[in-house]
Amino acid sequence: MATHGIGASVLRKEDDRFLRGRGQYVGDFRLTGTRDVAFVRSPVAHARLEHVHVPDEFKNVVFTAKHLTGIKPIISAPSVKGFKYSVEPILATDKLRYVGEMVAMCVAPTRAEAEDIAGAVTLEFEELPPVTDMLSACEPGSPLVHEEWGDNIFVEFSENGPIEEVAKTAAIKVTKTIRTARHCMFPMEGRGVIAYRDPRLRYLTLITSTQFPHSVQTGLCECLGLDHGLVRIISPDVGGGFGYKGLLCPEEVALGWLALQVDHPVRWLEDCREHLTANANCREHHYQITGYADADGKLLAIDCVAHVDAGAYSAYPISSGLEAAQIANLLPGPYVFSAYRCRSFAVATNKCPTLPYRGVARSGVCLAIEAIMDAIAREAGMEPTEVRLRNMVRPEQMPFENVVGKHFDSGDHPECMRRAIEAIRLSEIRARQQRPEPDGRLIGVGLSFFVEQGAHGTSVLASWGRPIVPGYEQANVKLTADGDVEIHVGTHSHGQGHETTYAQVAYEILGVNFDKIKVVQGDTLYTPYSTSTWGSRSMVYGGGAVANASRLLAKRAAHIGAWLLQTDVANVRVADGKVIAGNSSVTLREVARAWYLQPQNLPPNIDTGGLDVTAGYRAERDSGTFTYAAHAAVVAVDPATGTIEILDYVVVEDGGTLVNPMIVDGQICGGTAQGIGTCLYEIMPFDAQGQPLASTMIDYMLPGATEVPDIRVLHMQTPSPYTEFGIKGLGEGGAVGPPAAIVSAVNDALRPLNVEVQDLPVTPERILAAIDASPKRATVDHA
Amino acid sequence: MKPVAFDIVRARSLAEATRLLAESGGTARLVAGAQSLGPMLNLRLAQPRLLIDITGIPDLTRIEDTDDSVTIGACVSTANIEDGRLPGRGLDTLPAVAAHIAYRAVRNRGTIGGSLCHADPAADWVSTLCALGAECLITGVNGKRRLLADQFISGAYQTALAADEILEAIRVPRLSAGGRCGYYKVCRKAGEFAMAIGVVLNDLDRGVFRVVIGATKGRPIVITDARDLQRADESIDDDAILRVFDKHGIVDRIARRQKLAALARAYNQAMKP
């Protein structure tokens, strides 16, 4: 490993501007004449919209569906059998389907004035009974979100393994009912769009906070009927995405349309209240899951019916079916067993459309399967970690195909688990649990284990019938006239540090001064088309593309360098920013000078592509990389108040070759903080009318610095056999493991009281309700 | 989330502020740290035409020290109290409580008077000042008056202030040398509003043994003689507390558990020698 190459914990290039407050987000752009937009949003969950009343004085600055001529609704229907598609109007037409749905667009010099106008617009509507619960939505006679469907089911996925025989004879049968909470993703920077016409280059330009500029371009072209060559998307610094910015937003379409009508830039910046009340859009699942095992805790079968509350519409391009598909696919987790049955439903409700949040569906899936492993352990009288170890893939079985054909590429799962057991000091905790704590709290320890499929490729996504399927990721790498390196990529970092890690890849191959490697991203004008950054794919695919382009560039430089050195190209190599032949060398700067400024010095029969190279990459086997991890938590539960404190937290992860271990730690710790939120704090409660009940951060709780413990991260590094450098995707796992580990720990703590909690989030109220309902009711301890 | 347009003036004296208030006919609003009012403006729950900023009035940031009490100007920030700006003995509870209100950024701006006037039942100052027997010093166009904190708070988000009145200062009696105050707040994360608050002031040398049950749906429940909640061995009597809950309509089983725990823990702190 060189100082700045693959494996070096190089400080992040982007942090210089971020830490000085010089990042440039959508809200930081100042374009002359910009006007602000505020949306009138639906105040009700389900209604027939009869009339939008706009006071005369505002007629010219308020736009409703009737103005939006020549604009197509958002339709995101994967070509999966039986998928019922939804038609999402950009501004509501005849029906309102969730609180927060956009109805009218108000334009004014400032946001405050735009809100004044929005406040003066009134809606006439006839309320309809809302569909607010995914289970009752599936009952016959439920009100319908989309009448023409005849029911509320977007799509059903099923796996139909033979479980009947096993079910009859298994010594252990355990069943769990688990509900996870709908919540918000809460990136630090909300969404935001500035749209304007660029008469010189003839672009409709959007500066928008998105994870994937090119997919927004494609979606926008479809909705507005424009060619790609007429639309430019700029995504500047993005203050967190997590999936929230991995879709075509109706706001982007609305502002794009508006910019074509007016002669000034228009801007919309999402505020916290809009985020909370119009966009609580992730992770609401229900599981009815049964596990069968033999008396020694060997898992024999899983049988599950799962529901996903997918909200009112199918978001583009990921679709409302994604979470349910993931559940059916991923529920078996890391475990070895052969009988699997699962039906999962994506259910339409009168809530905002769900989006895939970091670790799509997996925190819920992991919670469900791990709850089963814990329950089996109790029945079998075993240590929960033992049950898990008993059911894992052994390293000599790798690569391994599980019950649904997931191809685990490499690794040593049991070793990962053993390291976590040791690091969390399981035996010490067990000893500690033998004596009462001086403060009356109950101590518990829990572990979760999971695999993280990342960097899915063409074969996986084509089979899901998506409108935009990732293929070859491309990168452009060039030498400047000074011999410095400029990399242009179509993926877009929204916090992952790609400006640093892609530079590390180029450094590994070219060895130029690390400070002189620059990464350009986030602008369709300057970057290769890409499906961009989601699903932990960028380092594998983008990194692979940067490597290929760098190698090709090195080859071209070698040709020129050999000529300058008066030797045969077979005698040279490129390293340390030089073309080297034995004891003599020329710098890449000299090579660049020759190409750009002194072409009279170039060799004959040169590759006229020059020092500006674009190359593509696709993993040798594109079924995804399989990072895996164990999360372990120690908690203290106060049985008198229901409050929970995390005393210790360990993550042992094998993410293959780590390009920058420091950045990986950041990804894991950040993800874990979000997972702690999912487990203990975050919920958007809805009332029976479908009204979201939290409208500020006083009501919507996120974990803060004091609630996230010092997370201890340990690494294993088993390279993937299928990818460049053996890199695996690992951006999401941090958020996957915490609910399962923490719930397991909390239930371990509550064991003396003989009660359990299962639903998320695990609040003090839920802990106390469980204790309160227990026959063996704990008396309040006044410690 | 942008407020409706308003004017703002920075009052230079109490007289100016009360006069502006009286003249506005209910369309003006005082603002101190803006930590409660700010969000209400942004959510358009409050739409005053005029904001009267009172933080520049010298009288309101004064701290006056006497043998048996300290008088804290209404605009003294929670951070100032946390940092020990209050002189002398017998007031240790105040900085300890301050340290657990919100986050430092909020404490830097939020004021003790603003908190009391906002009268959120879950606010820490509301329960604490009621337990300590603090007195509210009030100024209006027609003169001055005083009210005990638990009379000043008249309900959830309600005070006894008239439309032209300003809370000028809060006089907090000092505890005697043997006095103890126990305070316990149940909340989900650091600096969050309370789900339950218990405060017990055990200062029998001054003849005070007061209990406050806070974070209720209305004003704090004040029990002036804590002996009513004691068993013969001076341990706390859960059943007596549960009867208080019954009497005040606190029926939710979870809330009862948390409030009981908070009160019992505050009591145990206050009884420690």
Ligand SMILES: Cc1cc2nc3c(=O)[nH]c(=O)nc-3n(C[C@H](O)[C@H](O)[C@H](O)COP(=O)(O)OP(=O)(O)OC[C@H]3O[C@@H](n4cnc5c(N)ncnc54)[C@H](O)[C@@H]3O)c2cc1C
């Ligand atoms: C994120 C956050 C977390 C918080 N957490 C907590 C917590 O854990 N515990 C807690 O107790 N509080 C908490 N608070 C509230 C905080 O303590 C506020 O600062 C306090 O409630 C209000 O004080 P202020 O000076 O900001 O008042 P302002 O917001 O300026 O005013 C509040 C109200 O009082 C009126 N007012 C202000 N001063 C006077 C006066 N002298 N005379 C008459 N009327 C007056 C105003 O007109 C207004 O109606 C939190 C606030 C935030 C933003």
